[in-house]
Amino acid sequence: xxxxxxxxKDIAQALNISRGTVDRALHNRKGIGxxxxxxxxxxxxxxxxxxxxxxxxxxxxxxxxxxxxTPGDLLWKKVKQGAKSxxxxxxxxxxxxxWHETSVHDAVKExxxxxxxxxxxxxxxxxxxxxxxxxxxxxxxxxxAGIPVVTLNTDSPKSRRLCYIGQDPISAGxxxxxxxxxxxxxxxxxxxxxxxxxxxxHKLRIDGFRQELETHxxxxxxxxxxxxxxNSEEAxxxxxxxxxxxxxxxxxxxxxxxxxxxxxxxxxxxxKCGSIKVICFDFFPETIDMLKDxxxxxxxxxxxxxxxYQTIKILYEFIVDRRKPPSDSVYTRIDIGLRGNIDxxxx
Amino acid sequence: xxxxxxxxKDIAQALNISRGTVDRALHNRKGIGxxxxxxxxxxxxxxxxxxxxxxxxxxxxxxxxxxxxTPGDLLWKKVKQGAKSxxxxxxxxxxxxxWHETSVHDAVKExxxxxxxxxxxxxxxxxxxxxxxxxxxxxxxxxxAGIPVVTLNTDSPKSRRLCYIGQDPISAGxxxxxxxxxxxxxxxxxxxxxxxxxxxxHKLRIDGFRQELETHxxxxxxxxxxxxxxNSEEAxxxxxxxxxxxxxxxxxxxxxxxxxxxxxxxxxxxxKCGSIKVICFDFFPETIDMLKDxxxxxxxxxxxxxxxYQTIKILYEFIVDRRKPPSDSVYTRIDIGLRGNIDxxxx
DNA sequence: CTGAAAGCGCTTACAG
DNA sequence: CTGAAAGCGCTTACAG
Numbered sequence: 001x002x003x004x005x006x007x008x009k010d011i012a013q014a015l016n017i018s019r020g021t022v023d024r025a026l027h028n029r030k031g032i033g034x035x036x037x038x039x040x041x042x043x044x045x046x047x048x049x050x051x052x053x054x055x056x057x058x059x060x061x062x063x064x065x066x067x068x069x070t071p072g073d074l075l076w077k078k079v080k081q082g083a084k085s086x087x088x089x090x091x092x093x094x095x096x097x098x099w100h101e102t103s104v105h106d107a108v109k110e111x112x113x114x115x116x117x118x119x120x121x122x123x124x125x126x127x128x129x130x131x132x133x134x135x136x137x138x139x140x141x142x143x144x145a146g147i148p149v150v151t152l153n154t155d156s157p158k159s160r161r162l163c164y165i166g167q168d169p170i171s172a173g174x175x176x177x178x179x180x181x182x183x184x185x186x187x188x189x190x191x192x193x194x195x196x197x198x199x200x201x202h203k204l205r206i207d208g209f210r211q212e213l214e215t216h217x218x219x220x221x222x223x224x225x226x227x228x229x230x231n232s233e234e235a236x237x238x239x240x241x242x243x244x245x246x247x248x249x250x251x252x253x254x255x256x257x258x259x260x261x262x263x264x265x266x267x268x269x270x271x272k273c274g275s276i277k278v279i280c281f282d283f284f285p286e287t288i289d290m291l292k293d294x295x296x297x298x299x300x301x302x303x304x305x306x307x308x309y310q311t312i313k314i315l316y317e318f319i320v321d322r323r324k325p326p327s328d329s330v331y332t333r334i335d336i337g338l339r340g341n342i343d344x345x346x347x
Numbered sequence: 348x349x350x351x352x353x354x355x356k357d358i359a360q361a362l363n364i365s366r367g368t369v370d371r372a373l374h375n376r377k378g379i380g381x382x383x384x385x386x387x388x389x390x391x392x393x394x395x396x397x398x399x400x401x402x403x404x405x406x407x408x409x410x411x412x413x414x415x416x417t418p419g420d421l422l423w424k425k426v427k428q429g430a431k432s433x434x435x436x437x438x439x440x441x442x443x444x445x446w447h448e449t450s451v452h453d454a455v456k457e458x459x460x461x462x463x464x465x466x467x468x469x470x471x472x473x474x475x476x477x478x479x480x481x482x483x484x485x486x487x488x489x490x491x492a493g494i495p496v497v498t499l500n501t502d503s504p505k506s507r508r509l510c511y512i513g514q515d516p517i518s519a520g521x522x523x524x525x526x527x528x529x530x531x532x533x534x535x536x537x538x539x540x541x542x543x544x545x546x547x548x549h550k551l552r553i554d555g556f557r558q559e560l561e562t563h564x565x566x567x568x569x570x571x572x573x574x575x576x577x578n579s580e581e582a583x584x585x586x587x588x589x590x591x592x593x594x595x596x597x598x599x600x601x602x603x604x605x606x607x608x609x610x611x612x613x614x615x616x617x618x619k620c621g622s623i624k625v626i627c628f629d630f631f632p633e634t635i636d637m638l639k640d641x642x643x644x645x646x647x648x649x650x651x652x653x654x655x656y657q658t659i660k661i662l663y664e665f666i667v668d669r670r671k672p673p674s675d676s677v678y679t680r681i682d683i684g685l686r687g688n689i690d691x692x693x694x
Numbered sequence: 695c696t697g698a699a700a701g702c703g704c705t706t707a708c709a710g
Numbered sequence: 711c712t713g714a715a716a717g718c719g720c721t722t723a724c725a726g
Contacts, residue, residue, distance in 0.1 A: 005440065007703055018713045023705065033711055053438055054404045055703035059718050088435050089663070091400055093352065168691070175687040182530050182644065182685075212687065216641075294563075297529065316436070334688040338529075340522040340559065341681040344515070354719055365697045370721065380695055402719035405702050 006049040014043055026051070057094060064095045064319050066312060067117045069110060069127040070153065072101035075282065075304045079152070082308030086316070095316060098122075105230075107131040114138045118145070124315035125149045126165075132156040132200065148318050152311050153304070154201060155329075162318060163325040165310045167302040167332055169201045173208020173255075175334055176279050179298045180209075180251050181217035183277045190251035190277075191223045191242055193259050195230040205255040205281075223249060228259050235262030243270045254280035260287045264295045283337060283346050291339055301335035301345060353396040361390055373398070404441060411442045411666050413659060414464045416457060416474040417500065419448035422629065422651045426499070429655030433663070442663060445469075452577070454478040461485045465492070471662035472496045473512075479503040479547065495665050499658050500651070501548060502676075509665060510672040512657045514649035514679055516548045520555020520602075522681055523626050526645045527556075527598050528564035530624045537598035538570045538589055540606050542577040552602040552628075570596060575606050582609030590617045601627035607634045611642045630684060630693050638686050648682035648692060 008026070012019045017036065024032045025040035026049075056062075068083065070076050080099065087095055100117065102110045107130040115138065117125060125142060129135040129151055139149045139159040148162045155164040180190060192209065194202045206225065213220050223246065228235040235258070242249055243266060254260055260280045267273050277297045280287060290296040310330055317323040337345050355373070359366045364383065371379045372387035373396075403409075415430065417423050427446065434442055447464065449457045454477040462485065464472060472489060476482040476498055486496050486506040495509045502511040527537060539556065541549045553572065560567045570593065575581040582605070589596055590613060601607055607627045614620050624644045627634060637643040657677055664670040684692050 005703095009703075019704085020706080020714080021712055024712090027705090031711055036711085050438070052405075052440060052703050053436065054401055054440065055718090056705080057401045057718095058399075058405055058702090058720090059704045059706085061718065086435055088433055088437070088660070089400065089441070090436070091397075093399060093401065094436070171687060171691065175685060178685050178687045183532075185530075185532055313435070331691060334691045336683040336685065336688060338522060338525050338683065340518060340525045341683060344518065344678060344681045352719095356719075366720085367698080367722080368696055371696085374721090378695055383695085399719050402702090403721080405704090405718090406720045406722085408702065 005052070006044075006047045007052070008049070010047060011040060011043050011049060014047070015039060061093075062320075063093055064124070064316055065098070065122045066095065066124045066126065066315050066319075067098045067100060067122045068311065069100045069102060069113050069117065069125065071104040071106075071128065071130070073104060075153070075302075076101075078304035079308035079311075082305035082310075083312045084308075085305075086309050086312040095312065097312065102130065105130050107134045110135065111138060114142075118142055118147070122147060123319045126152050126311040126315060128153040129156045130154070132158070135159070148315060150311055150314055150325075152307050153302070163314065163328055163330055165307055165314065165330045165332065167334060168329070169204035170208040170211075171331070172281070172300055172302070172334055173205040173210075174212040175208075175336065176205070176253055176300060177209040177212025178216065179279050179300075179336070180253060180277060181213065181220055183279075183297055184217075184220060184250055186217050187219045188250040189221050189223050189246075189248050190253060191249055192225040193228050193235055193238060193252065193254045193256065193263065194225060195228060195256035195259070197225065197227055202255045209253055220251075228256060228262070230256055230258045232258050232262040235259035236266050237262075239263045239266035240269070243267075243272060249276060251277040251279070254278070256280075257282045257284060257287075260284075260290060260296060264290045267295055283335075283342065288337075288342055288346065291337060291342055294339065297338075299337040299342070301333075301337055303333040303335055306332045352399070353391075353394045354399070355396070357394060358387060358390050358396060361394070362386060408440075409667075410440055411471070411663055412445070412469045413442065413471045413473065413662050413666075414445045414447060414469045415499075415658065416447045416449060416460050416464065416472065418451040418453075418475060418477070420451060422500070422649075423448075425651035426655035426658075429652035429657075430659045431655075432652075433656050433659040442659065444659065449477065452477050454481045457482065458485060461489075465489055465494070469494060470666045473499050473658040473662060475500040476503045477501070479505070482506070495662060497658055497661055497672075499654050500649070510661065510675055510677055512654055512661065512677045512679065514681060515676070516551035517555040517558075518678070519628070519647055519649070519681055520552040520557075521559040522555075522683065523552070523600055523647060524556040524559025525563065526626050526647075526683070527600060527624060528560065528567055530626075530644055531564075531567060531597055533564050534566045535597035536568050536570050536593075536595050537600060538596055539572040540575050540582055540585060540599065540601045540603065540610065541572060542575060542603035542606070544572065544574055549602045556600055567598075575603060575609070577603055577605045579605050579609040582606035583613050584609075586610045586613035587616070590614075590619060596623065598624040598626070601625070603627075604629045604631060604634075607631075607637060607643060611637045614642055630682075630689065635684075635689055635693065638684060638689055641686065644685075646684040646689070648680075648684055650680040650682055653679045 008022045012022045025037040100113045136159040143160040151161045152165045226238045273295045314325045355369045359369045372384040447460045483506040490507040499512045573585045620642045661672045
């Protein structure tokens with residue numbers, strides 16, 4: 001079975017021409033006669049030639065340089081793992097990834113980093129925009145300069161980015177609604193706690209939730225929507241007040257990553273753990289702990305690993321051979337974490 | 348930032364010795380003086396040398412040949428995708444994967460294939476044993492001959508396989524129990540339908556389910572356990588009988604992949620869809636359809652993609668540099684598919 | 695034990 | 711437009 005691979009040399013010998021000419025024909029390079037080219041292509045086809053990528057790498061010494069700009073929180077670690085895994089056995093001689101860390105919601109810092117990245121030579125950029133509008137100009141600037149940009153985790157929809165890679169926030173909201181509906185067996189009264197009601201991703205996570213309830217669980221009612229400004233303390237006092245004032249609340253839906261800790265504390269103090277169903281986002285350690293002690297009923301994850309993997313894959317394929325992503329929005333898995341499977345999802 | 352990579356040539360020049368000698372020192376090859384070797388290693392360290400894998404690939408022409416033996420059902424497609432994705436930009440000149448298809452439960456055919464694979468030269472084998480005991484001898488034989496074997500999807504625990512890659516069936520059963528408990532709000536009566544009660548994986552999926560209920564939902568009772576012999580028709584009549592004889596059944600837990608279709612038909616005829624909670628395994632098209640029309644409440648997936656990916660990764664690393672897998676059992680994700688997120692899990 | 699040289703499959707100046 | 715040759719970084723017979 002050791003069928004030797006066909007090489008350019010084989011084609012050259014079969015045709016009695018030079019290897020350089022074969023290469024030129026194969027790659028559509030300038031300065032080659034139409035007839036020779038035809039002959040080479042035909043022979044290549046006949047012999048079943050396919051280029052040896054390894055050799056190409058070696059001789060071109062090509063290295064794709066990609067800059068990733070994201071907040072440095074815990075999701076990031078997983079994103080990084082995923083990005084690296086794209087390389088598998090290769091090393092950074094082939095794809096070089098440079099990580100730049102911003103703070104959450106810090107659009108100013110993000111702009112600075114983006115500018116400095118543009119000043120240096122990069123072949124592609126992945127960024128999680130803190131603010132879709134503020135970053136838009138810089139993204140478009142990069143694209144105009146021929147540097148592809150993908151948004152990951154958060155989007156800047158109106159920009160000229162190659163694509164968005166991350167969760168579909170409406171579907172994520174819907175699944176939260178489905179979980180709530182199924183846990184409450186189709187009946188009850190719930191509240192929603194969001195970070196900032198005017199931030200798009202939060203708005204959509206609420207829209208999806210509402211849609212799902214209206215369509216499939218009409219007897220579940222949304223009592224009220226609250227903002228905790230991504231602050232655990234605020235989430236705590238909101239929950240505390242609700243528990244005191246309203247006795248009929250059976251579920252809490254949080255669209256914010258920092259909220260669960262505060263909500264959990266309030267529930268524990270009121271000894272309501274488990275009897276009130278809590279559904280929230282992102283596999284942070286504190287949240288996982290609460291899932292395990294049943295303070296939280298379900299956590300929805302957004303598969304940061306694939307976000308990293310896809311970012312590199314899509315940028316690489318576009319940079320190397322202009323291949324377009326399969327879609328304008330590449331949605332990652334919506335994971336459902338319960339007490340019993342959460343470890344298998346975060347390992 | 349274009350810091351040129353350090354090569355063997357650089358080390359040779361710095362030390363005024365030949366490149367062959369540098370290579371010998373770096374790779375611990377025979378026939379080299381102790382002092383020279385020390386010097387080379389020290390200099391390599393000083394200059395920050397790291398080998399160029401690309402060049403190594405090219406010159407050695409090394410190709411790792413891996414045979415995968417699995418049933419050819421639908422899970423398989425995903426396994427294949429995952430396996431291929433390990434290569435990323437590389438092609439089969441580096442890792443060559445040969446697929447061999449058996450039928451489910453056909454241990455005889457599997458043995459034949461395994462024998463023919465052993466007769467040819469392969470560097471590693473991945474297999475999903477239909478029967479853990481029957482295959483054991485052949486697995487051990489391969490390992491004795493120096494060919495590493497991993498089991499994927501199903502295990503042969505007593506064999507000398509390198510490791511098992513797949514779902515942890517106890518955890519999978521537990522999560523089914525958790526879902527049932529949460530959907531029934533901790534109270535009710537359920538039945539279990541399994542394929543063959545004496546097949547290990549099914550036994551463990553039931554054990555886990557039972558454990559979870561006993562620990563966290565003591566007021567949910569298992570009414571009875573039935574065998575459908577992986578046959579949709581049997582599942583149908585079992586369900587039909589149950590629905591007629593017992594009015595208080597509120598949940599059905601299936602450990603078998605072919606059962607859901609039959610159960611669903613019986614439920615539809617009895618107009619009990621949705622009111623009886625059905626929890627089952629594996630993202631087959633029919634099952635997904637029933638999830639979407641709410642005949643089935645939740646489906647548990649075993650991440651076949653990672654099973655493929657990990658199989659190649661672990662075999663490759665062992666073959667190329669004797670690296671052992673992280674654990675004797677590499678457990679893949681336990682996915683929970685509901686109506687709203689199932690598409691994101693199977694795409 | 696060490697060196698000089700060929701070669702893996704490709705690309706790319708450099709001649710002509 | 712085409713060819714001859716060098717070279718990417720490594721490994722491996724072959725001499726000595």
